[in-house]
Amino acid sequence: MAKVKYLQCVKCGKTYSPHEVMYYCPICGIEGTLYVIYEYEKLKDKFTRQALGKNREYSLWRYLDILPVENRPESLNLQVGWTPLYRAVQIQKELGVDCVYVKDDGRNPTASFKDRASAIGVAKAIELKSKVICAASTGNAASSLSGFAACAGISTYIFVPASAPEAKIAQLLIYGSNVVLVDGTYDEAFELCLKASEKFGWYNRSCAINPYLLEGKKTVSFEIMEQLNWEVPDWIVMSIGDGCCISGAWKGFKEMYELGLIDRMPKMLGVQASGSNPVNRAFREGKNYFEYEKPDTLADSISVGIPRNGLKALRALRESYGDVVDVEDYEILEAMKLMARLTGVFGEPAGVTCFAGLRKMIKKNRIKRDEKVVLIVTGNGLKDIKSAISAVEKPIAIKPDINELKKIIK
Ligand SMILES: Cc1ncc(COP(=O)(O)O)c(C=O)c1O
Ligand SMILES: N[C@@H](CCOP(=O)(O)O)C(=O)O
Numbered sequence: 036m037a038k039v040k041y042l043q044c045v046k047c048g049k050t051y052s053p054h055e056v057m058y059y060c061p062i063c064g065i066e067g068t069l070y071v072i073y074e075y076e077k078l079k080d081k082f083t084r085q086a087l088g089k090n091r092e093y094s095l096w097r098y099l100d101i102l103p104v105e106n107r108p109e110s111l112n113l114q115v116g117w118t119p120l121y122r123a124v125q126i127q128k129e130l131g132v133d134c135v136y137v138k139d140d141g142r143n144p145t146a147s148f149k150d151r152a153s154a155i156g157v158a159k160a161i162e163l164k165s166k167v168i169c170a171a172s173t174g175n176a177a178s179s180l181s182g183f184a185a186c187a188g189i190s191t192y193i194f195v196p197a198s199a200p201e202a203k204i205a206q207l208l209i210y211g212s213n214v215v216l217v218d219g220t221y222d223e224a225f226e227l228c229l230k231a232s233e234k235f236g237w238y239n240r241s242c243a244i245n246p247y248l249l250e251g252k253k254t255v256s257f258e259i260m261e262q263l264n265w266e267v268p269d270w271i272v273m274s275i276g277d278g279c280c281i282s283g284a285w286k287g288f289k290e291m292y293e294l295g296l297i298d299r300m301p302k303m304l305g306v307q308a309s310g311s312n313p314v315n316r317a318f319r320e321g322k323n324y325f326e327y328e329k330p331d332t333l334a335d336s337i338s339v340g341i342p343r344n345g346l347k348a349l350r351a352l353r354e355s356y357g358d359v360v361d362v363e364d365y366e367i368l369e370a371m372k373l374m375a376r377l378t379g380v381f382g383e384p385a386g387v388t389c390f391a392g393l394r395k396m397i398k399k400n401r402i403k404r405d406e407k408v409v410l411i412v413t414g415n416g417l418k419d420i421k422s423a424i425s426a427v428e429k430p431i432a433i434k435p436d437i438n439e440l441k442k443i444i445k
Contacts, residue, residue: 038073038074038078038100038101038102038103039053039071039072039073039103040072040073040074041053041072042056042069042070042071042072042246043069043070043072044059044060044062044063044067044068044069045067045068045069045070045346045347045350046060046063046066046067046346047060047062047063047067049062050072051069053071053103056069058239058244058245058246059244059246065229065243065244065343066346068243068244068246068343068344068346068347069246070246070249070286070347071103071246071247071249071250073101073290075290075293075294078100078101078294079294079295081100082098082100082101082294082296083294083296084265084296086100087257087261093117094114094115094116094117095115095116095117095151095154095251095254096115096116097117098254098257101290102155102250102251102254103155103159103247103250104155104158104159104162104247105162106158107158108157108158108161108162108187110161110186110187110188111154111157111158111161111183111186111187112186113144113150113154113182113183113186114144115143115144115150115151115154115183116143116150116151116154116254116255116258117258118138118139118140118141118142118143118258119138119139119142120136120137120138120139120258120259120262120263120409121136121137121138121139121378121380122134122135122136123135123136123137123377123378123410125377125378126374126377126378126390129373129377130393130394130397131404132397132402132404132405132406132408133404133405133406133407134405134406134407134408135393135408135409135410136259136263136268136407136408136409136410137374137378137380137409137410137412138255138258138259138409138410138411138412139380139382139412140255140386140411140412140413140414141380141381141382141383141386141412141413141414141415141416142415143179144179144182144183145175145178145179145181145182145183145206146178146414146415146417146418147175147178147179147336147383147386147413147414147415147418148175148252148255148280148411148413148414149175149176149178149179149180149413149414150179150182150183151251151252151254151255151283152176152179152240152242152248152249152251152252152279152283153176153179153180153182153183153184153240153248153251154183154251155247155248155250155251156168156180156183156238156240156245156247156248156251157180157183157184157186157187157189157240159238159245159247160184160189160238160240161187161189163238165189165237165238166189166190167189167190167191167192167235167237167238168180168184168189168190168191168192168237168238168239168240169191169192169193169194169228169231169232169237169238169239169240170191170193170194170228170239170240170241171194171195171221171224171225171227171228171229171241171243172193172194172195172199172221172224172241173195173196173199173203173221173276173335173336173337173338173339174195174199174200174203174204174206174335174336174418175203175336175413175414175418176240176241176242177193177194177195177203177206177207177212178203178206178207178210178418180193180212180240181193181206181207181210181211181212182206182210184210184212185210185211185212190213191212191213192212192213192215192228192231192237193207193212193213193214193215194215194217194224194225194227194228194231195207195214195215195216195217195221195224196216196217196219196220196221196223196224197216197217197218198335199216199335200335200418200419200420200421200422201420201421202417202418202419202420203418203419204216206418215227220329220330220338220340221330221338221339221340222327222339222340222341225241225243225343228241229241229244241343242277242279242343242344243277243279243343243344244343248279249279249282249283249286249344249347250283250286251283252279252280252282252283252284252287253283253284253286253287253290254287255283255284255287255411256271256283256284256285256286256287256288256291257287257291259271259409260291260296260297263409265296265297266407267297267298267299267300267301268301268407268408268409269301269302269402269403269406269407269408270301270302270303270304270357270402270406270407270408270409271284271285271288271301271302271303271304271409271411272303272304272306272389272390272392272393272408272409272410272411273303273304273305273306273389273410273411273413274305274306274307274308274334274336274337274385274386274388274389274392274413275305275306275307275314275337275342275348275359276311276336276337276338276339276342276385277339277342277343277344277345278305278314278342278343278344278345278346278347278348278349278351279343279344279347279348280411280413281303281305281348281351281352282344282347282348282350282351284303284351284411285303285350285351285354285355286351288300288301288355289354300355301355301409302355302356302357302358303351303352303355303357304357304358304359304360304389304392304393304396304402305348305351305352305357305358305359305360305392306359306360306361306362306388306389306391306392307337307359307360307361307362307388308330308332308333308334308337308338308361308362308363308364308367308388309332309361309362309363309364310330310331310332310338310364311328311330311331311332311334311337311338311339311340312361313325313326313327313328313339313340313341313342313345314342314345314348314349314352314359315359315360315361317345317349318349318352318353318358318359323346323349325341325342325345327340327341328340332364332367332384333364333367333368333384333422333425334364334367334383334384334385334388334422335384335385335419336383336384336385336386336413336414337385337388358396358401360392360395360396360401362388362391362392362395364384366391366394366395367384367387367388367391368384368422368425368426369391369426370387370388370390370391370394371383371384371387371416371422371423371426372426372427373390374387374390374412375416380412381415381416381417381423382412382413382414382415382416383413383414383415383416383418383419383422384419384422385413385414386412386413386414386415386416387412387416389410389411389412389413390410390412393408393410431443
């Protein structure tokens with residue numbers, strides 16, 4: 036792993052060689068998730084705007100110079116990343132603002148942002164010659180791991196709450212994973228998966244402990260900057276569950292700054308569901324720890340009691356002079372409908388939570404009307420049809436008769 040200089044604990048700052056530690060800081064335990072730190076000085080000549088412009092594939096693998104694996108394994112050829120970034124003209128009109136973009140990460144192969152992490156997780160497992168990979172998940176991390184592992188021919192054990200949306204469970208089953216439906220919450224599924232990985236020696240894909248997965252997630256920021264022709268937005272907005280996605284996006288910006296690819300930084304806005312908001316509570320109270328409350332939100336992907344990458348998320352929010360806001364479930368459903376109707380992008384509840392947060396922060400004037408905003412839609416709406424249906428009016432059924440039709444045409 037020549038490119039990685041060391042791994043650094045988010046809690047105590049201690050550094051480790053990547054050969055010394057696999058998952059988390061041995062001193063701080065599981066709260067001590069690690070950052071992957073590269074030889075940035077050596078990368079400065081290699082990872083440049085010019086180099087990126089030349090003959091690189093339009094996927095996450097174009098950033099291989101700054102990813103923690105040596106190569107893309109030959110078998111791992113699912114297209115991942117380089118998702119579209121749309122100018123959301125109708126959202127701008129609706130909100131009376133100058134500039135909003137939507138990054139549609141539901142366009143990844145298994146339809147969520149998590150594919151960025153799973154691609155790296157599976158590549159890493161192949162490097163380590165692991166025979167089995169496991170993950171705890173609310174559904175998306177799992178379905179994406181299942182898809183990428185299927186592509187590479189690796190076996191997986193997946194731990195999801197039995198209450199996970201049916202479509203996500205269908206993905207796991209169709210990809211051929213060994214699915215363990217846990218009669219409990221995501222937090223309980225996580226604990227069981229952790230114990231199983233220790234007992235059976237499976238490679239654990241959970242971003243909650245595995246430092247390399249966040250490296251895949253950071254690539255969203257590289258893409259945004261290339262797609263915006265290196266004009267840095269004022270705000271990046273995304274939902275927070277465990278906190279890994281937003282930490283990844285922030286790390287991407289920090290690395291671009293460190294390497295001289297950009298000369299200023301965006302602010303990060305995290306959005307949580309009111310029924311699952313431990314990061315917001317800690318942020319408001321200036322704390323560096325999280326108090327458990329039983330999560331209760333329809334946005335299953337961000338339904339988390341203890342955020343496993345919460346410290347990294349808090350750091351992203353604080354370092355960027357950003358913010359975090361809660362939204363109610365009805366606001367998430369409203370955002371699901373509005374996002375689809377104003378952009379054509381159909382996101383799952385956690386995927387469009389960012390839009391609900393943007394609407395709130397514009398009303399509060401925390402985000403100014405002339406600021407440039409990027410919303411990251413992290414998952415596709417087809418993954419949670421039940422929520423989609425509950426967000427809309429019932430269709431009108433009629434007899435196949437033109438006069439009946441006339442009565443209902445608006
Ligand atoms: C669609 C979607 N959005 C947002 C998130 C939140 O990501 P994180 O748990 O890293 O904060 C997830 C996590 O599963 C997700 O699947
Ligand atoms: N809600 C997430 C939780 C785990 O995802 P990870 O990528 O942070 O490990 C999901 O299951 O999708």
